[in-house]
Amino acid sequence: MAYDVAQLLAMTQTQLDDLFRSSPAGEIPDGTAEGTAIIAPGTKYTQSIAHVINLFGWQGKVFDAKKGLLKNKVLAFGFEAVVARVYKDASWLDGQECIVLDYSDTSVLAHYIRDEIRLIGPNFYLGKVYWAKDRLIDFSLKF
Template sequence: MVALTEKDLLKMSDGGLVELFRTSPPGDIPHGPLEGTGIVPWGGRWVAGPLARLVRMALWRGKVFDRAGYLSNRMTAFDVLAIVAQVYTGPSLLDEQDCIVIDYSRISLVARGVRDEIREVSPGLYLGVVWLLGARVCWFALRVPEIGSESTKAEQTANRPSG
């Protein structure tokens, strides 16, 4: 598996994201909080990057998975946990191959028509596709937070005492 980052995914076209999703394994169902990045595969990197940052700051920050087969979405800059879904392995609407399904239809009033699917495209990095009423509407990435990631290094440098 080639090591990819969210930045790599933000640069990909819709066709490239479809191909990557189709050729990737489901991976293990994650546990705990994952960092999220919204991906719009149109407008080029000049639109995708700034839009992803705006969504992350104002609306959606990722997901928190639990071992009981559920998750909550991390919403707003305050990390409010909301919009619960069931999580299980099942066939993808994209290609009928196994993926990790995030199913809102049975337990969410707000997102009843939404289904997310994810596959692991790089160690600790999942590519997700969002389905709304059976139509593919957008993509997202989920990353397992880890020491040594680009954001962690930047935060450590910013918080280091000077002198």
């Protein structure tokens, strides 16, 4: 089944977790992805929160698969900052392979952040954000 951002924003946390668990890691992406934060999944606030975050905070990520790095597109200008290492490893959610976006060695600001992504459709990834080992939010990346 092909998914889109609107479908993800309408899902509950359980549905997002089930989709992540049932999806393959996929290949490490390359290029620019439009990002959407998924906060308070399955509530009437999810879409509004995502819109505000896209306008003022985070718009997505730019991957360099050959270097195994990415930069986040942040602030209203889409400034490329906050670097992460990118590699495959076991997910903290289910122990299966995922693509890890690791900020521990590359960012003072995001040192405790770890993202995990899996491919849920052509050029479309679902992600989980962790602070230390605590889950924070979900997000999507559309290439």
